[in-house]
Structure formats: structure tokens, C-alpha cells
Amino acid sequence: MSGRDWRAFDAELRARVPELAVELLGKPTFRAGQEWRWGRKGSLSVVISGARAGMWFDHEEGRGGWFSDLVGRDLGVASEDATDWIAGRIGMGARHRPVCQRPAPREMPANDLAAPPSAPGTESSETRVDHDGDAAPTRADEAAARAARIWTGARPAPEHYPYLVAKQAAPLALRMDARHRLVVPLQDIDGRIHSLETIAPDGAKRFLAGGAKKGHFTWVGFDPAPLADPAGPVLICEGWATGASLHIATGHTVIAAMDAGNLMPVAEALRARFSDADLVLVADNDAKPDRDGNPGVDAARKVALAIDGRLAVPENPGDANDLFCAEGPDAVAAVVAGAAKIPPPPPTYPAPFLTPEEARASLADAIAGFMAAIPDYWAAVAAAQEEAKNPDTDRDPLDFNIVERAALPPLLGLPVDVGLGKTSSARAAIAELIGSGGLGTRKVVYAVPRHDLGVEQVTELKALGLSAMLWKGRTAPDPTDDNPDRLMCLDTEATFDALEIEHPVEQSCCKVKNGAELLLCPWFHDCGYQRQKPLAQAAQVVFCAHDSLFHMKPEAIGAVGLLVIDEAFWQSGLRGLDGKATLTQDGLEPGRTSLTCYTGKAKMDVGATADLIAARERLCKALRVTEPGPLRLGLLEAVVSPRTTAAMPPHSNAAGCAMPVSALACRRSSGASGSRRSCRKRASHGCRPGAAPRSG
Structure with a gap:
């Protein structure tokens, strides 16, 4: 190179030190101003800008120099070849001469090292050729050549x-x-x-x-x-x-x-x-x-x-x-x-695909098969009941499961997406079942997510010639022109008080027996909840909201022959999701509430019931002796034995729900009633499984 060429080479190299250093050494470990460092400890430093751009120093080896020396050291090539490597990358061309290789201590690899790859020129990557007319090497080819030289x-x-x-x-x-x-x-x-x-x-x-x-x-x-x-x-x-x-x-x-x-x-x-x-x-x-x-x-x-x-x-x-x-x-x-x-995985097959018409036909067949089994089930139950009344039947007098063993109630679950008409198909099948007398005097209970959906279903079933009504809970809206905020129950405070102490509302607030005297609520005859009972008694199909399934069945509904549940319903039985659930000290008082825990077979669980009652008594004792405010863990541990807490089931299919004391977060209230404490609890209502066929 001439003197002018060397000055241009030096200026271009200094300007492009950062990109050359990254190509040569990889991504820097960290960057500090004009100095970049490589290595786990940052031992190799390179100046990438300023008057000293291109200088480097290896602090572990204790030596440094100009950038071409770093290229020669890192690639294992002579100084002239390092200069050619730089020149090819800054667009100044190489001098096209063989690279002087160090003698190989072992057998040469398969790479052809007769001549170095041509340095890239100013042509585009698509048209660039070397002086022999061959395509210019790619970056991977150049790296392979460098790797062979280093090796x-x-x-x-x-x-x-x-x-x-x-x-x-x-x-x-x-x-x-x-x-x-x-x-x-x-x-x-x-x-x-x-x-x-x-x-x-x-x-x-x-x-x-x-x-x-x-x-x-x-x-x-x-x-x-x-x-x-x-x-x-x-x-x-x-x-x-x-x-x-x-x-x-x-x-x-x-x-x-x-x-x-x-x-x-x-x-x-x-x-x-x-x-x-x-x-x-x-x-x-x-x-x-x-x-x-x-x-x-x-x-x-x-x-x-x-x-x-x-x-x-x-x-x-x-x-x-x-x-x-x-x-x-x-x-x-x-x-x-x-x-x-590794054994091959089991074969997989594509999920069966049905057209909408085929899906509707399959849905109708499933519902029809389920409905056809219901009359046979109730006939088997009636026969078992008659057999149980026969004194000449040779059976164990303590065997109370004759009816349950007569037949299993048919169950049907249908995971059906929207748009196939599952609700209309169910309505038509219900109308046909009732019309054929398959249920006798029994009713159909149809649970829906919301009351407004129930209103629509009542209208549709009435159009099919059936008597239907919507059953509402005491806190459901019952608006009138004069009072748009009116609820079904006109004394909701009494209802909440009964629920807090876990007493049945009907016997505690609506109709209370005082000896031979029957005391009625002052709003009994104006109450929307009471007003719907005659309608329920006369209806063939009773619609209700999902959460009604987790409460005692009202007597007005009568015997149920078929339960239909539309959409997922179990979340409705979790208390506390829609607001703080409360439990009062009055409700914990021994003897104030009748509690029963049941097994999965709907039999009373004596041990779980005893544990629940004992734990409630100990919790009540802790609430009596504490001052208003948060209930401290130490006090609970003092009055609740570890054995009792460990033995309590986390949940139960009981009308009175069982829960461990550790699941209660209690805070004593300092309001007008000193004996009331509100307690947040994470538990679910349980309900005794019924014998009616169910469809969901």
C-alpha cells in the first residue's frame, strides 16, 4: 500500500473497530464508554473509539498492541494476513497472495487451505466474484477457513x-x-x-x-x-x-x-x-x-x-x-x-368430526335414550317399594337399601357447544316424557344459570302445552309498579338472621310454632316467596337458579322425577365468591343448630359430625373470651386441640357444611349485639344427593 492508502486504511479501521471486534471476538462481556471488554472476567479490553481506537490489551497475558496484532493472535495468522483480513472487511481489498500458515503439528483437516477466501469488495453480495470468476465465499465459509487456520x-x-x-x-x-x-x-x-x-x-x-x-x-x-x-x-x-x-x-x-x-x-x-x-x-x-x-x-x-x-x-x-x-x-x-x-407412543387418531346435522341427530338420540330409561327406573323403584312392604319377603330387617339397589338412576352428561339446539331438544323431550305419563305425578326441576333464562324457558314450555313456573329465592327481585326494588321476602333482615345462625328460614321466620299456636310473619300473605307456592304445586316443570340446588328443596315443589341442569353449576355452591359469607357466635352456640355430615353414599358420618360439633364449640369458646377485633392464632391453638383440627374433613356433602377451624378468618364485631361476630369462611354448601335422574 502507498502512504495515502495506509492513512485511509488506518482511518477506516478506527471507524469500524466496533463491528470488526464483534466479528472477531463475539459479543462483548460488557461495555464501558470507549472501552469494550471480553472474557468472563473482562480481561481483554479493546478501545473502540477516540484517539486510541483499535488499541487492545489482555490483562491476563499482560500484553497488547494494535488491532491487526489482535487479529493475528486470535486467528493464528501472520501480521500480513491479519492486515488482509481487516482490509477485506473495510472494503479496501486484499493483496491476493497465499496466507502464510503456521506448520501443522498434526494431519491437516479436510478444508482446502491452499489460498485464503477472497476478501469482499464493493460489489453486492449477489454479484460479487473473486478474480478466478468463482462466487465469493459466505461468512460461514470465511469462518470455516479461519477455524482451519486456528486449528x-x-x-x-x-x-x-x-x-x-x-x-x-x-x-x-x-x-x-x-x-x-x-x-x-x-x-x-x-x-x-x-x-x-x-x-x-x-x-x-x-x-x-x-x-x-x-x-x-x-x-x-x-x-x-x-x-x-x-x-x-x-x-x-x-x-x-x-x-x-x-x-x-x-x-x-x-x-x-x-x-x-x-x-x-x-x-x-x-x-x-x-x-x-x-x-x-x-x-x-x-x-x-x-x-x-x-x-x-x-x-x-x-x-x-x-x-x-x-x-x-x-x-x-x-x-x-x-x-x-x-x-x-x-x-x-x-x-x-x-x-x-424408547417404545413408540400409542397411535393417535383424529377426533371424530360431525357436521351440524349429524351432531344434532346424535344429540337427539342421546336425549331420547336417556328419557326412555326414566319410566323403567321409576317402575323398578315402585316394585322395590312394594316388595319392601311385603312381610313375607325373606330379607334382613335392617337392610334399608332395597330401593337403592333396585336400579341406579340414569345419568346423562352432554358436553355440547352452542348452536346445536340442546335446550330446545331437551324441552321437546321433556314434553314428550310428561305427555306419555312416564313421570306419573312427579315433577321436572330445570336449573338454569339466571332467572331471566328461566323466564324464557317457562314461556317456551307453556307454548308446548305444559304448566311451568319459575321458582325464586327469598332475596330475588319481585318488583312492582309502586316498589321496583321489592324482593320476594319482605323481611330480609329476619331471613339473614336465620341464615347466620344456620336455622331453617321457613320454621324460624315464616311459620313459627309456639306450642299449639302457629305464628305467621306479618307479611306472610303479601310475600312473593309464599305466593309462588301454589304455582309450584300445580306446575309440571319448575325452573330455578343454580344456587337453589344447594339449599333444601321447598316442600311446595313436591316429588321430583327428573332434574335437568343447564350449564356448569358447581361454582354456585361456593360461599364467599359473591361477597363475604358470615357466621355468627349465636350460630356456634351448642345446641342452637342441628348439624349432620354425610358420606359420599348419603349416609350420616358420625365421626365427622362429632368432630365438627366439637370444633364449633371450641371456636365459640375462643370468641367468648376474646376482645373485639381480630381473633389471634395463639388463642385458637389454646382452645382447639390439634387432634380435633386434623380430624375435621375439609368439606362434606352435608346440609350443615363442615370446615376446619383453620379455614375461618374471624373478626369480632363491636356493634350493638355484643355476641355477634362475622367470620369469613372458604367452604361450599353441600346437599344430600337425590334419587331423581339427572341430566346436565
Whole structure:
């Protein structure tokens, strides 16, 4: 170059130091103003701007210099070749002469190193050609050439290298570059080097910038060379240290793919070349207490299935090198010997697809079959009841399950999406069932999510010639022209008081017996709740809201022959979701409330009932002795024995709900009634299962 060329070269180099440094060294560890640093500890610093742009210094090695010296050191090439490398990247062209290679201490890799790749010029990447008329090399080609130069210029790695000592591994054909880093070559099956991984003494790893890793690997224990047809198992693992332990422990051919993401491309390439080879995936066991999955095992399992290979997994968390260091080579060999093929997953089939017409026909058939079973069920129940009345029947007098054993009530659940007419189909089937006399005098109860939906259904059923009504709870709206905010019950405070102490509202507020005298609520005859009872008695179909299913069935409804539940309903039985649920001290008083817990078979659970009553008494005692305000845990622990708390069921199918004391968050109220405390509780109402057929 002329003097003018050198000045232009120097100016362009200083301006483009950042991008050149990233291409040469990779992403910096951190950046501090005009100085960028590389390495785990930031030992290599490069000035990327200012008057000293292009200068570098390695604090571990204690030496530095101009940027071309860094290129020569990192690529293992002479100063002139380093200058050509820079010139090609800043658009000033190279001098097109052979690169002076250092003598190779071992056999040359398959890469053609007769001449360096042409430096990119000013032409576009699509039209750029070298002086021989061939297409210019890609960045991956240039990285492969650099990798080959670095590999041939490196010297054998010493056995006492810190990383090898820490991993209890021999060098196994590794080399060490001018920066005293281990060099791991990444080759293809034909032996051509495509990239490198360098490993610092402290274990810091870095791939060569621009190098192609996908589908390339290192043949542990050998220089880069074409792979011959293997005579034994071929072990495929992730990292080099893992592969070194496998090679030392087994002597098998070991291929290190460098990471989990490269296992599949490498294994597929090996299977394509060696169709009959025994390929064994040795997984890294990445199990951790705070991790749900196991990435290493999952990746290896997926690859083993894809290539019809075997899978070996260390029993404890870690890789084969961790096992080698902890238990020795025999333990590693045992893991490999236990490798097995993964059984193929069971076959899967596409979900059946129905057209809307086919779906509607299938829905109608399911409902018709269910409805046809209902008369047979009630006939079997009636026959069993008659048999139970016969004194001549030879049976156990204490056997009270004759009716239950006569027949199981038919159940039908239909997961049907919108638009297929399930509600209209159910209405038509109900009308046909009632018209045929299949229910006798029994009624149909139809539960819907909201009252407004019930009003629509009542209208539709009346159009079919059936008598139907909507049953509302005491707190449901019952508006009039004079009072649009009116509720079904005209004395809701009394209703809430009864509910708080868990007393039945009808017997506590509406009709109270005082000896032979019957006391009625002052609003009894004006009450919307009472006014609907004659309608319910006369109706063939009674609609109600979902939450009514979790309360005692009103006597006015009478015997139920069929229960239909539209949409999901169980959430309606959870107290506290729509506001704070309360429990008063009066309701906890012994003897004030009748409590019964039931088993899943609708039988009284004596032990659970006793535990619930005892726990309520102890909680009541704690509330009596505490001052207004939060109820402290220490006081509860003092009066509630651990045995009682542990024995209490978390929930029960009982009319009175069972709950552990720990599920109550109580706060004593200092209002007018000193004995009342409001308690938030997380529990569900239970209801005794009925015998009527159910459809949901």
C-alpha cells in the first residue's frame, strides 16, 4: 500500500473497530464508554473509539498492541494476513497472495487451505466474484477457513490444563491456541472443519464468530477426519467434557453436538450416513427442584425417537462428566450399558368430526335414550317399594337399601357447544316424557344459570302445552309498579338472621310454632316467596337458579322425577365468591343448630359430625373470651386441640357444611349485639344427593 492508502486504511479501521471486534471476538462481556471488554472476567479490553481506537490489551497475558496484532493472535495468522483480513472487511481489498500458515503439528483437516477466501469488495453480495470468476465465499465459509487456520496453528493441549483437571479429563486430541485457550474443532461427517469452540482455563466457552454449528460436531479423542462406518455403538452427547468422560469410560465412538439444540441435526446426519449404526443418545439430566421440565432429557428423548436410537440417562441430576467425577468410570459405563430404545407412543387418531346435522341427530338420540330409561327406573323403584312392604319377603330387617339397589338412576352428561339446539331438544323431550305419563305425578326441576333464562324457558314450555313456573329465592327481585326494588321476602333482615345462625328460614321466620299456636310473619300473605307456592304445586316443570340446588328443596315443589341442569353449576355452591359469607357466635352456640355430615353414599358420618360439633364449640369458646377485633392464632391453638383440627374433613356433602377451624378468618364485631361476630369462611354448601335422574 502507498502512504495515502495506509492513512485511509488506518482511518477506516478506527471507524469500524466496533463491528470488526464483534466479528472477531463475539459479543462483548460488557461495555464501558470507549472501552469494550471480553472474557468472563473482562480481561481483554479493546478501545473502540477516540484517539486510541483499535488499541487492545489482555490483562491476563499482560500484553497488547494494535488491532491487526489482535487479529493475528486470535486467528493464528501472520501480521500480513491479519492486515488482509481487516482490509477485506473495510472494503479496501486484499493483496491476493497465499496466507502464510503456521506448520501443522498434526494431519491437516479436510478444508482446502491452499489460498485464503477472497476478501469482499464493493460489489453486492449477489454479484460479487473473486478474480478466478468463482462466487465469493459466505461468512460461514470465511469462518470455516479461519477455524482451519486456528486449528492448524494451535499446539497440543497440556494434560495439566486447569479445565481438564477440573473435569478429570485427558486432552484427547484437543489443542491450545496462542491465548492459552483449549480449541475444540467442529467438523462434518466428511472431516471438514466448520467452526471452533474455545474453552478458557476458568471454563468460559465461546464459539467462533460466524461459524456454522448446526449439524456439526466434535469427534471426541480424534483430530478432524472423515468418519468411518462404526463397528460399535456411537454415543451422542452435548458437551465436550461429557463426551470425554464417555470416551474414557467406554472406549466407544463419541460425538459431542455441543448443546441440546444441535443434537437433532447431528443425529439425523449420522443416521443418514450410517443407517444401521447403533446410535445412543446420552442425555444431560437437567432436573432441578425449581424446574418443572427436564430440557436435557426431553431433547435427547425426542432425538432418540426420531432416529430410532437408544437413550441413556444418568439417574441423578447432572451429566456423564458429573457422574464420572463423583463415582468414577464404571458408573458411567453402567449408564451406557443400560441404554434402551424408547417404545413408540400409542397411535393417535383424529377426533371424530360431525357436521351440524349429524351432531344434532346424535344429540337427539342421546336425549331420547336417556328419557326412555326414566319410566323403567321409576317402575323398578315402585316394585322395590312394594316388595319392601311385603312381610313375607325373606330379607334382613335392617337392610334399608332395597330401593337403592333396585336400579341406579340414569345419568346423562352432554358436553355440547352452542348452536346445536340442546335446550330446545331437551324441552321437546321433556314434553314428550310428561305427555306419555312416564313421570306419573312427579315433577321436572330445570336449573338454569339466571332467572331471566328461566323466564324464557317457562314461556317456551307453556307454548308446548305444559304448566311451568319459575321458582325464586327469598332475596330475588319481585318488583312492582309502586316498589321496583321489592324482593320476594319482605323481611330480609329476619331471613339473614336465620341464615347466620344456620336455622331453617321457613320454621324460624315464616311459620313459627309456639306450642299449639302457629305464628305467621306479618307479611306472610303479601310475600312473593309464599305466593309462588301454589304455582309450584300445580306446575309440571319448575325452573330455578343454580344456587337453589344447594339449599333444601321447598316442600311446595313436591316429588321430583327428573332434574335437568343447564350449564356448569358447581361454582354456585361456593360461599364467599359473591361477597363475604358470615357466621355468627349465636350460630356456634351448642345446641342452637342441628348439624349432620354425610358420606359420599348419603349416609350420616358420625365421626365427622362429632368432630365438627366439637370444633364449633371450641371456636365459640375462643370468641367468648376474646376482645373485639381480630381473633389471634395463639388463642385458637389454646382452645382447639390439634387432634380435633386434623380430624375435621375439609368439606362434606352435608346440609350443615363442615370446615376446619383453620379455614375461618374471624373478626369480632363491636356493634350493638355484643355476641355477634362475622367470620369469613372458604367452604361450599353441600346437599344430600337425590334419587331423581339427572341430566346436565
